Amino acid sequence: MSQIDYFTEECSVEAVNTRMGETINPRLREVMASLITHLHGFVKEVELTQEEWEFAIDFLTRTGQTCDDKRQEFILLSDTLGVSMLVDAIQHRRPEGATENTVFGPFHVDGAPELEMGANISLDGKGEQCLYEGRVLDLDGNPIEGVRIDVWSDNSEGFYDVQQPDEQPVWNNRGVFITGPDGRYWFTGIKPVSYPIPDDGPVGQMLRHLGRHPWRPAHMHFLLDHPDYERIVTHTFVAGDTYLTSDTVFGVKESLILDYAANPDVKTGWQAHFDFVMNPHEQ
Ligand code: BEZ
Numbered sequence: 001m002s003q004i005d006y007f008t009e010e011c012s013v014e015a016v017n018t019r020m021g022e023t024i025n026p027r028l029r030e031v032m033a034s035l036i037t038h039l040h041g042f043v044k045e046v047e048l049t050q051e052e053w054e055f056a057i058d059f060l061t062r063t064g065q066t067c068d069d070k071r072q073e074f075i076l077l078s079d080t081l082g083v084s085m086l087v088d089a090i091q092h093r094r095p096e097g098a099t100e101n102t103v104f105g106p107f108h109v110d111g112a113p114e115l116e117m118g119a120n121i122s123l124d125g126k127g128e129q130c131l132y133e134g135r136v137l138d139l140d141g142n143p144i145e146g147v148r149i150d151v152w153s154d155n156s157e158g159f160y161d162v163q164q165p166d167e168q169p170v171w172n173n174r175g176v177f178i179t180g181p182d183g184r185y186w187f188t189g190i191k192p193v194s195y196p197i198p199d200d201g202p203v204g205q206m207l208r209h210l211g212r213h214p215w216r217p218a219h220m221h222f223l224l225d226h227p228d229y230e231r232i233v234t235h236t237f238v239a240g241d242t243y244l245t246s247d248t249v250f251g252v253k254e255s256l257i258l259d260y261a262a263n264p265d266v267k268t269g270w271q272a273h274f275d276f277v278m279n280p281h282e283q
């Protein structure tokens with residue numbers, strides 16, 4: 001279509017989209033043309049007022065201003081609007097039986113120590129001990145050797161170590177384990193607790209205006225890497241948690257909910273069994 005010279009309400013989408021150059025990246029053209037179509041459609045459908053648009057610009061400005069090297073308010077916005085989970089769902093359609101992904105979240109830290117299988121990652125000694133164990137398998141049930149399993153969870157008060165650098169030991173409730181030929185993993189951590197996502201910024205304000213709570217159900221994070229298989233970014237959730245069906249970031253999948261059983265070997269201890277199934281990279 002040739003360029004539309006003058007903008008009107010009726011031809012707003014075409015006016016913007018026909019300004020794109022002829023030699024630009026085709027994927028950029030596709031994404032931006034669709035974005036403009038939906039954005040203009042939304043403004044027209046709700047007949048957005050000047051005040052509402054100014055509020056939205058101020059909200060996005062404050063969201064950006066809340067970000068620093070430790071706080072990523074835009075990721076929280078994406079998570080709470082369900083966009084993070086939707087992008088992940090579209091990009092990681094896996095065969096039946098493969099472990100499902102969930103949201104990555106902002107609290108992963110690169111460089112956690114690689115530990116011997118069986119190590120205890122809870123360094124503050126607080127919380128209820130839990131033995132995490134299981135295997136990493138391929139789609140045919142064979143064990144996978146050499147899988148790098150990076151794990152992290154909150155402490156018994158619902159905070160990650162990076163949220164409380166003056167109170168928690170460095171690398172509290174974090175570690176990396178590598179599977180051997182039997183594909184097994186096991187380590188001790190705590191039974192995690194549910195916690196609210198950081199809600200003292202614009203995203204928290206948005207949730208309150210929408211009548212939504214900021215809570216996530218208790219979970220342990222797992223990141224599994226192996227050169228021959230698709231990366232798994234997931235959690236295991238504690239069955240019975242109050243927030244399983246109202247996770248503020250929509251991260252819960254039924255296949256990831258597990259019963260934490262009493263561990264007969266440890267007083268007041270728990271055990272959580274979960275086998276991960278990895279999907280090979282496309283040939
Ligand atoms: C988390 O599970 O660590 C998380 C995920 C999304 C937003 C905030 C926290």
Ligand code: FE
Binds near residue numbers: 107219
């Ligand atoms: Fe988390």
